[in-house]
Amino acid sequence: MALIVQKYGGTSVGSLERIQNVAKKVSKFVDEGHQVVVVLSAMSGETNRLTEMAKTMQARPSKREMDMLLTTGEQVTISLLSMALQEKGYGAISYTGWQIPIQTDEVHTKARIDSINADKIHDQLNQGKVVVVAGFQGVTANGDISTLGRGGSDTTAVALAAALKADECQIYTDVDGVYTTDPRVVPEARRLDTITFDEMLEMASLGAKVLQIRSVEFASKYKVPLRVLSSLTEGGGTLITSEDNNMEKPLISGIAFNRDESKLQIRGVPDKPGIAFALLGPIADANIEIDMIIQNQGQDGTTDFTFTVPRGDRAHAHEILEGIAQVLGAREVIFDDSIAKVSLVGVGMRSHVGIASRMFKVLADQNINIQMIATTEIKISVVIKESELESAVKSLHQQFELDKV
Amino acid sequence: MALIVQKYGGTSVGSLERIQNVAKKVSKFVDEGHQVVVVLSAMSGETNRLTEMAKTMQARPSKREMDMLLTTGEQVTISLLSMALQEKGYGAISYTGWQIPIQTDEVHTKARIDSINADKIHDQLNQGKVVVVAGFQGVTANGDISTLGRGGSDTTAVALAAALKADECQIYTDVDGVYTTDPRVVPEARRLDTITFDEMLEMASLGAKVLQIRSVEFASKYKVPLRVLSSLTEGGGTLITSEDNNMEKPLISGIAFNRDESKLQIRGVPDKPGIAFALLGPIADANIEIDMIIQNQGQDGTTDFTFTVPRGDRAHAHEILEGIAQVLGAREVIFDDSIAKVSLVGVGMRSHVGIASRMFKVLADQNINIQMIATTEIKISVVIKESELESAVKSLHQQFELDKV
Numbered sequence: 049m050a051l052i053v054q055k056y057g058g059t060s061v062g063s064l065e066r067i068q069n070v071a072k073k074v075s076k077f078v079d080e081g082h083q084v085v086v087v088l089s090a091m092s093g094e095t096n097r098l099t100e101m102a103k104t105m106q107a108r109p110s111k112r113e114m115d116m117l118l119t120t121g122e123q124v125t126i127s128l129l130s131m132a133l134q135e136k137g138y139g140a141i142s143y144t145g146w147q148i149p150i151q152t153d154e155v156h157t158k159a160r161i162d163s164i165n166a167d168k169i170h171d172q173l174n175q176g177k178v179v180v181v182a183g184f185q186g187v188t189a190n191g192d193i194s195t196l197g198r199g200g201s202d203t204t205a206v207a208l209a210a211a212l213k214a215d216e217c218q219i220y221t222d223v224d225g226v227y228t229t230d231p232r233v234v235p236e237a238r239r240l241d242t243i244t245f246d247e248m249l250e251m252a253s254l255g256a257k258v259l260q261i262r263s264v265e266f267a268s269k270y271k272v273p274l275r276v277l278s279s280l281t282e283g284g285g286t287l288i289t290s291e292d293n294n295m296e297k298p299l300i301s302g303i304a305f306n307r308d309e310s311k312l313q314i315r316g317v318p319d320k321p322g323i324a325f326a327l328l329g330p331i332a333d334a335n336i337e338i339d340m341i342i343q344n345q346g347q348d349g350t351t352d353f354t355f356t357v358p359r360g361d362r363a364h365a366h367e368i369l370e371g372i373a374q375v376l377g378a379r380e381v382i383f384d385d386s387i388a389k390v391s392l393v394g395v396g397m398r399s400h401v402g403i404a405s406r407m408f409k410v411l412a413d414q415n416i417n418i419q420m421i422a423t424t425e426i427k428i429s430v431v432i433k434e435s436e437l438e439s440a441v442k443s444l445h446q447q448f449e450l451d452k453v
Numbered sequence: 454m455a456l457i458v459q460k461y462g463g464t465s466v467g468s469l470e471r472i473q474n475v476a477k478k479v480s481k482f483v484d485e486g487h488q489v490v491v492v493l494s495a496m497s498g499e500t501n502r503l504t505e506m507a508k509t510m511q512a513r514p515s516k517r518e519m520d521m522l523l524t525t526g527e528q529v530t531i532s533l534l535s536m537a538l539q540e541k542g543y544g545a546i547s548y549t550g551w552q553i554p555i556q557t558d559e560v561h562t563k564a565r566i567d568s569i570n571a572d573k574i575h576d577q578l579n580q581g582k583v584v585v586v587a588g589f590q591g592v593t594a595n596g597d598i599s600t601l602g603r604g605g606s607d608t609t610a611v612a613l614a615a616a617l618k619a620d621e622c623q624i625y626t627d628v629d630g631v632y633t634t635d636p637r638v639v640p641e642a643r644r645l646d647t648i649t650f651d652e653m654l655e656m657a658s659l660g661a662k663v664l665q666i667r668s669v670e671f672a673s674k675y676k677v678p679l680r681v682l683s684s685l686t687e688g689g690g691t692l693i694t695s696e697d698n699n700m701e702k703p704l705i706s707g708i709a710f711n712r713d714e715s716k717l718q719i720r721g722v723p724d725k726p727g728i729a730f731a732l733l734g735p736i737a738d739a740n741i742e743i744d745m746i747i748q749n750q751g752q753d754g755t756t757d758f759t760f761t762v763p764r765g766d767r768a769h770a771h772e773i774l775e776g777i778a779q780v781l782g783a784r785e786v787i788f789d790d791s792i793a794k795v796s797l798v799g800v801g802m803r804s805h806v807g808i809a810s811r812m813f814k815v816l817a818d819q820n821i822n823i824q825m826i827a828t829t830e831i832k833i834s835v836v837i838k839e840s841e842l843e844s845a846v847k848s849l850h851q852q853f854e855l856d857k858v
Contacts, residue, residue: 064509098529104469106536113539116547117532120525124503127522131511134518142521146551147596191552 050215051083051173055183055205058092059222060279061125071132073220073279074178078138083173085212087183087205088129090121111156115185115195119145122182122201130180139177143168145185145193150204152186152194159186159194161203164211181208202263210270217272219259220279225286226251228450229303233441236451240301241284244291245274247301250393250427264288291395299403300394300448303441307388307434309339310362311419312355314369316379319351326376327353330368336361340389340422340431350379354420356431359385387419388437391429392444404428410447416440455620456488456578460588460610463497464627465684466530476537478625478684479583483543488578490617492588492610493534495526516561520590520600524550527587527606535585544582548573550590550598555609557591557599564591564599566608569616586613607668615675622677623690624664629683630691631656633855634708638846641856645706646689649696650679652706655798655832669693696800704808705799705853708846712793712839714744715767716824717760719774721784724756731781732758735773741766745794745827745836755784759825761836764790792824793842796834797849809833815852821845 054074061067070086077084098117102109109117126142133140148168152159172179183201186194196203202219209217224239226248231237243251245268249261259276267274267288277285317323324343331338341355357365362383369381397403404421407428411418416439420431432440445451459479466472475491482489503522507514514522531547538545553573557564577584588606591599601608607624614622629644631653636642648656650673654666664681672679672693682690722728729748736743746760762770767788774786802808809826812833816823821844825836837845850856 064506067510101469101529101533102536105472105533106540109536110539113532113535113547116535116549117529120528123525123528124506124522127518128506128510130518130521131507131514134515135511142518144521144598193549 049081049083051085051212052077053085053087053205053209053212053214053217054220055087055201055218056089056220056279057201057222058089058095060220061088061090061129062092064128067125067128068132070129070279071136071138074129074133075136075138078178084178085169085173085208085214086129086178086180087201087208088122088125088180089183089201090118091125094121094124112192115156115193118195119182119185119193122184126180126182130178133178133180139175140180141172141177142180142182144182145204146187146191148181150186150207152188152196154188154190154192154194156192156194158197159188161186161196161207164207166208166211169208169212199260199263202260203266206263206266206270206272206274209272210266214272216275217267218275218277218285219263220277221259222278222280223276224278224281224283225276226288227302229305229441229445233305233438234303234445236445238451238453240286242287242289243301244395245288246291246426247393247395248288250391250424251302251304259288298394299396299400300392300450301396302393303444303448303450304391304393305388305437305441307437308359309356309387309389309431310359311384311387311431312357312362312365312369313352313382313384314373314378314380315352315382316346316348316350317353317373317376318378319345319349323351323376324353327369327372328355330372331357331365334361334364334368336365340420340429342420342422356387356389356420386434387431388434388440389429389431390437390440390444391427392448393427395426397426397428406447407444410443411440414439414443454486454488456490456617457482458490458492458610458614458617458619458622459625460492460606460623461494461625461684462606462627463494463499465625466493466495466534467497469533472530472533473537475534475684476541476543479534479538480541480543483583489583490574490578490613490619491534491583491585492606492613493527493530493585494588494606495523496530499526499529517597520561520598523600524587524590524598527589531585531587535583538583538585544580545585546577546582547585547587549587550609551592551596553586555591555612557593557601559593559595559597559599561597561599563602564593566591566601566612569612571613571616574613574617604665604668607665608671611668611671611675611677611679614677615671619677621680622672623680623682624668625682625684626664627683627685628681629686629688630681631693632707634710634846634850638710638843639708639850641850643856643858645691647692647694648706649800650693651696651831652798652800653693655796655829656707656709664693703799704801704805705797705855706801707798708795708849708853708855709798710793710795710842710846712842713764714761714792714794714836715764716789716792716836717762717767717770717774717786718757718788719778719783719786720757721751721753721755722758722778722781723783724750724754728756728781729758732774732777733760735777736762736770739766739769739773741770745825745834747825747827761792761794761825791839792836793839793845794834794836795842795845795849796832797853798832800831802831802833811852812849815848816845819844819848 183204535545588609
């Protein structure tokens with residue numbers, strides 16, 4: 049017998065029929081003798097519907113009232129699933145965030161969980177009931193309803209699993225696991241049976257958006273075994289765990305990529321101490337996230353800075369940079385929107401040299417020019433032309449034999 | 454400056470535009486310097502929509518989960534109205550039942566209010582805010598969400614007004630007040646400026662369903678001045694108050710009627726002590742509400758019983774009565790579905806004799822036969838043929854000069 053926390057997203061509870069399907073899936077685990085806690089999102093589309101209503105009422109809706117409004121979405125699904133389970137003859141009880149309670153800070157629309165009281169849930173599980181909890185929502189010390197932001201239901205599930213000391217936290221989505229890379233680009237992409245938290249974080253932050261990064265960080269911190277699997281098909285999905293030293297580590301676990309960045313370059317900046325901060329401080333102050341940064345010293349006492357930002361923020365960043373360039377007397381500011389970032393991710397890299405050079409050779413063989421390079425302990429990222437992305441990912445996937453177990 | 458509790462029903466908040474209208478109405482009172490607490494129902498149609506969903510999930514939906522589901526309806530309207538008020542530049546904050554808290558007993562779907570903590574509301578009012586409270590809902594000692602049953606938002610408003618010691622509780626509906634009788638039957642029917650709680654209770658229980666009886670009883674008990682008025686038009690509506698001895702009481706305040714009853718008669722019952730209980734006990738046990746009762750002693754040692762029940766319960770009551778008739782050896786059981794009850798209501802009756810005889814004369818002049826008569830201190834009711842109802846109400850309205858102030 050295990051204690052399992054299962055989270056079903058908006059698509060999985062998107063209709064009454066699908067909610068009945070979830071009841072069926074849950075009941076199977078109960079029949080196998082497990083204790084099950086279910087975390088639900090609102091029905092898909094509901095959050096948007098409510099948001100539209102709010103915007104009709106108020107140009108910039110009050111965040112406290114927005115949380116009050118949006119949290120009705122999960123309150124609907126948890127009660128309906130409890131009814132569906134009861135109809136099938138299973139004991140079930142629903143709880144909102146404040147009823148548990150899931151205590152959060154006061155930052156409406158993106159609150160962080162402070163603490164969870166697991167007593168009520170344990171009580172109900174011990175009475176043989178399935179406990180159905182509203183995801184995404186909590187309550188402030190003040191007694192106001194708060195929400196954890198988009199995708200917050202994943203965080204709720206992981207936090208509950210940690211508080212309950214659950215054996216596993218299962219996140220049901222519309223994909224059946226984590227793949228070596230996006231199967232839409234590489235049809236040979238293979239589902240991974242396991243992946244480490246660190247790898248998953250690198251994959252997720254690069255656009256492989258199976259899970260919210262925050263929930264993976266949370267699971268990693270509290271060592272909650274996390275499994276991603278499909279609510280529509282059968283299959284074991286992908287288990288995300290802390291690194292196991294006995295585990296035979298593959299060199300590379302996957303290839304992540306991101307087409308959503310732009311490159312900015314400021315050239316001919318008079319080189320002096322503090323120049324990096326003078327340039328990048330104002331960009332950060334504007335809440336623009338800088339990803340890769342390269343500085344290249346020239347021979348004429350000037351230096352060039354190249355960095356990437358989310359494509360949607362490029363125009364804003366460019367504007368800021370033009371102002372700075374004028375003040376500092378830099379030569380010019382240029383940008384490029386047609387770039388892409390490709391990354392090899394794998395904990396096996398730590399103990400193997402030569403991965404980077406192998407990667408560069410594969411790209412060279414394809415005549416793909418590398419514009420920027422960045423590395424971490426378990427990741428090598430390169431920036432290339434966006435038009436060459438697919439061929440880069442395909443060649444790397446094949447050369448590193450990611451299609452083979 | 455007064456403290457006013459205003460309640461708007463489902464029709465008044467039935468669309469985003471109507472919610473904006475409510476914001477406008479509320480803001481007018483704030484501009485006049487009043488402190489305003491607003492109680493809202495769910496958008497019209499929403500409760501039915503949610504109920505249908507529940508029935509798809511569970512043949513007989515769990516009452517606890519039903520309350521969890523339905524209370525999302527008001528949570529949506531209170532947040533939207535708060536936003537609309539804020540957009541107009543007014544401070545506003547919404548509260549659900551559990552946030553106040555409005556403590557109820559544990560009877561899900563028809564809970565009764567145990568207590569209300571008014572502190573939070575007073576705090577917010579003193580900060581100059583409009584406080585928007587979800588009607589219909591509360592919280593049990595256990596921390597479960599409860600509801601007060603259909604029409605419970607009126608009860609919430611009155612209970613809040615009592616707890617806050619409000620100067621007035623205004624119930625906004627789709628009618629503009631309480632009338633001397635139904636204007637669809639008597640076009641000359643006149644809106645009453647004031648009516649006493651006792652009269653209102655008699656009017657309401659007879660089918661003049663402007664207000665939920667429970668909220669009137671509550672208002673009467675806690676002496677909360679209650680005003681019924683229209684959310685769509687201007688006008689002072691009808692003020693319902695405790696009886697004022699200095700007030701010049703009209704003889705008759707209004708004429709109520711009810712077409713929804715049936716008459717049952719059991720004839721030739723051997724007359725002996727306890728016979729009334731033997732007959733009526735089983736009817737009451739079946740949860741059938743008996744309204745008027747008449748016993749008529751015959752000369753042959755037998756007696757006849759005549760009583761009225763809601764028309765929908767007549768078949769069931771008849772069946773029970775047939776069984777009893779057999780046991781007691783009664784002669785026969787007959788029924789009549791085509792009856793109607795007409796009642797004159799007025800606190801002025803207490804100090805005036807002869808109202809009944811005047812009523813009987815008016816009906817006799819119209820050739821209307823009276824089948825049953827019942828009286829209370831402030832009401833005279835007669836049962837007549839349903840087909841003669843309209844002409845009875847019209848003649849009485851005219852003869853008692855209810856169209857004149």
